[in-house]
Amino acid sequence: MSTSTKDLLGDLLAGIISGGIEVVDLAQPLNEKTPVMQLPEPFVNTGTFRYNRLSNYDDNGPAWYWNDFTTGEHVGTHFDAPRHWISGRGQDGVDTMPIKNMIGEACVIDVKQKCQENPDYLLTVEDVLEFEREHGQIPEHAYLILHTGWAAYNDDHEKFFNVGADGMPHTPGFAPETSAFLARERKILGVGVETVGTDAGIAATLEPAFPSHYYMHEANRYGMASLANVDKLPPRGAVIIATPLKITDGSGSPIRPIALVPVAK
Template identity: 50%
Template sequence: MSKEPTVSTEAIDLPGLGALTVVDLAQPLTETTPTIQLPEPFANTPPFRLHEISRYDERGPVSYWNWFECGEHVGTHLDAPNHWVSGQGGRPVDEIPLRQLVAPAVVIDRTDEAAADPDYLLGLEDVRAFEAEHGPLPEGGWLLYRTGWSRYAQDQEQFLNADESGAHTPGIQAECARWLAEESGIIGIGVETVGTDAGQAFELDPVFPVHHYMHGAGKLGLTQLANLDRLPATGTTLAAAPLKIEGGSGSPTRVYGLLPR
């Protein structure tokens, strides 16, 4: 059974920054968090698992703590440039500049289109229409692609939406991905789906074009975002906090949207 992600929006006042609204853009990380499923012979990531060390008992009478296991690309997570073959030799997650982890963000909303067609692909014409209404994509910022897919984020079957032909989830056209990577000034793409590419992206040329072009250009990805409906089209500052895994290809990540209030 799917459910909406828990909404976490809080008003805060910070000296020097003024009044802000903080929107939690990360999904909860649990043992039922959906994970991508690759066909054989490819290896798959292990899911998230939490193991108790002690809980105020004989194992540790004054402490509750756990250890966990999961892949770097499970739940809401960041893809570093070295995640893809086109970006091999690129930055690992621990070397991503902080200016890319705290940066302006815009939201393109294609929820209606994705509801009508789960294989909907964002095209360059969609980006051009957005820019005509809201101005150019932010230099050094993020493009967040809202499809409404986060409503399935706690249900593996609905979230992957797979049949005998593979997964059916929205994504981005190859030419649009190339333009965003090579000609726009953005430094990353964020999505609500399990990966930055469409479920049928293996049928595109090149295969998985968002990964191919974005990471080949040294750019980033964020996946399985929540609460994008709480953000305006423009005016958000995105803050992402991946684990600083030395040499890592990515990390589960807490992501926030910061809005002036």
């Protein structure tokens, strides 16, 4: 390791310790109240998070407290690997993805106001281009993060899923042409959202259905869902670190992603 590299890592650590770099927690709490996507029949649903208390300094373990838990790969703040979707079949799982792809710049597009006016709002290609005109082209090895304000509803399942009279959830996401553009015209690592999944609630009615899943995973890109504290990130300049569990043949994993954010002086 060169002296300059040592200095770079030393400066990073010093910045974290001093507070010059803020570490932002991007995960929602994971517990038995965590909202979980429900699929209609006849599809099989993922399990919710469940604790099995083993001991609490009692007869079952007088000197220790610990638990078993069960949960699905795609519960709470979680990571989608390409093999999660049929278009990414045979591509990376959480156990085979390159380690360096767990770290990337965050490019945050703020459409919160548009989503308040229209909960079915779909990010457009023009939204992306407008962001790039102001902040520069989305670079290689970045995560595009969609700031919709939906994280505020995580503890209110009715608002979080926003199911309408038609029986469908009404939550924001990506237009099909936008997902295709990001997957084919930008060398991003993937996308991140505050909603329960990386597609809009009405995504089953789009062409193709669930376009963010379809195009991202087809291109061997990744997804992060149920993110928190996205509002604390700048449009550019933060670095996200998202490390899924190394589950053999895993299609996804709960994660606790963090962002390193330079503090303005």
